[in-house]
Amino acid sequence: MSEVTTSRRAFIGISATAAAATAGFVALAPGVKLMDLAQAHADSKGASSKVRWGMLIDTTKCATGCSDCVSACARENAIEPGSGRPAQSSQWIRKIELKEKKGGHRELSLPMLCQHCANPPCVDVCPTGASFQRADGIVLVDRHICIGCRYCVMACPYQARSFVHEPLHNQNPEVPRGQGCVESCTLCVHRVDKGESPACVESCTHQAMLFGDLNNPQSEIAQRVATVASSQIRADLRLDPGVRYQGI
């Protein structure tokens, strides 16, 4: 009997200590919470639905054989070639070379990346909601709840998603990635939130890539989209991609 009593007392004691510790974790002093201190960006405004980030790519300026945007993306997001087959490595942006089937005279070169659709099929099919869209239109993967089912890779019409096939090393702390999860171009959201442009856009020496807010009539991108002919890839699917192409 006494043993039971002792262990019960011990249990209550431990529980009380744990409760106190939890309370201490939550509230250090009236109005000062440990959680608040832990938030790196407590004052972050978050994404605004008034903004629609997008890109305009001028294929008449994009040079065949140039892959500066691809290299810049890899550097910025610490994407290294994997140890397996090339098709097992992640490619957030790739250069596609096009040749018209009939005639064959028309040749184009352009970068292909996540199109940050307004109606993204990857978000629709994701069972856990890991694929999501920010209010400003950027489509991202929540690496904490991605279970690696790859349904979004199946659903993306642009083949813009990659599955991480092996352990990763030398990651950029601002761009967390993870083995067994799916990933794609984040539009360099970590840079955009600091007021910078995506790394690929900044690296393009041919000025073929323009980044900005499609919703802001004063922005260069909105004005260019309003004045020059541009198109969306697979516009027939009506996904309303945020990336537009000029000269196709």
Add this chain to the structure above:
Amino acid sequence: MAANANLVVYRELANKRAFWLIFFLCGLFVAGGFLAHLTMEHHGHVITGMDNRIVWGLPHVFAVFLIVAASGALNVASTASVFGKSIYKPLAPLSGLLSLALLTGGLTVLMLDLGRSDRIIVAATEYNFKSIFAWNVFLYTGFFAIVGAYLWTMMERRMNAFTKPLGVAAFIWRLVLTTGTGSIFGFLIAREAYQSALLAPMFISLSLSYGSAIYLLTLSAASAIDGRPLGEAIVRRLKNLLATFVAAALYFVAVFHLTNLYFTRNHGVENFILLDGGIFTGLFWLGQVGIGSVLPLILLLAPGVSRYRILIACSAIVIGGFCQMYVTIIGGQAWPLDLFPGFLASSSFFDGEIHGYAPSIWEALLGLGGVALAGAIVIVALKLLRFLPERMDDATLDPSHAKANAK
């Protein structure tokens, strides 16, 4: 004895040697599957034949086959409870058991092939209700619950009154479940090999055929192991049912491809699957159509059918089923997406190229592990619980048959 013709007595499997042998064999493969999972978990999917173009590989072929077959394995129970064919009633518990076992095997493979299978709790707590995958999570768990309860009402005499309503619920649920499985592929907007609502009824018809074939094989094996002779009449009925299902499945496959052939934009992918796709064309015509459909139809319908021929037909249907899943799942991904119609595309990410796939031993082991898990569940359940009638001859199963003979 004649007075007791209506009384069906259920018994556990008596053959201990066969039980341990099958259990050991299944256990071996289950262990192999688990080892494959651990290896894939440790190294990542880099050790598999899958990549960013063929993201669903051999494990999905096994998993989807097992899940589709699970729904079909319930046929016998549905025929007994929903359509009131009392001859099937004594064989209904095995039908429910097989259905649950196949679903467990399939889902286990599916879960262990996830990039982050350690996050399975996430899949059970975070839902995006627009995703057909998320709907399937509910459909699968609901299926376990309904079929589990259905089995209970069948096996607990006091609950027999509830068998019919639960049978109807299970019947409707399995149709919805297979619609969900087919829609996983049907709801992909840009993949030319899928994007058709016809995939849902096609998967239902395939499930009827695969499930019935596996049921007949299991029933025959159980009958042989324990020396419980199966009646001619019941086998003949099941055989006819199976032939109907195979024909229905073939019909849907034909309509699916004919529809695609009518649309010029789909000629490329149809040409790939039907004519020019190498392994996929071979597996389609020889495996899915030849071995999986035409051969079984001949074996089941030609005069002078024997038990042996029926079992060959069932095995051929299963082989054809795996070929069908391989063509549907892998072949559908091998055909490249057309981002720029009218242009030839090339890139470092293999745009415009037909993608190759060579499955690794790990994927095969994982898939076989799922089949073995289903087998292990069935054999253990048959050994521990009274799933099968002691006698499965026509006189026991069908009292009217006995009366006719008495006359």
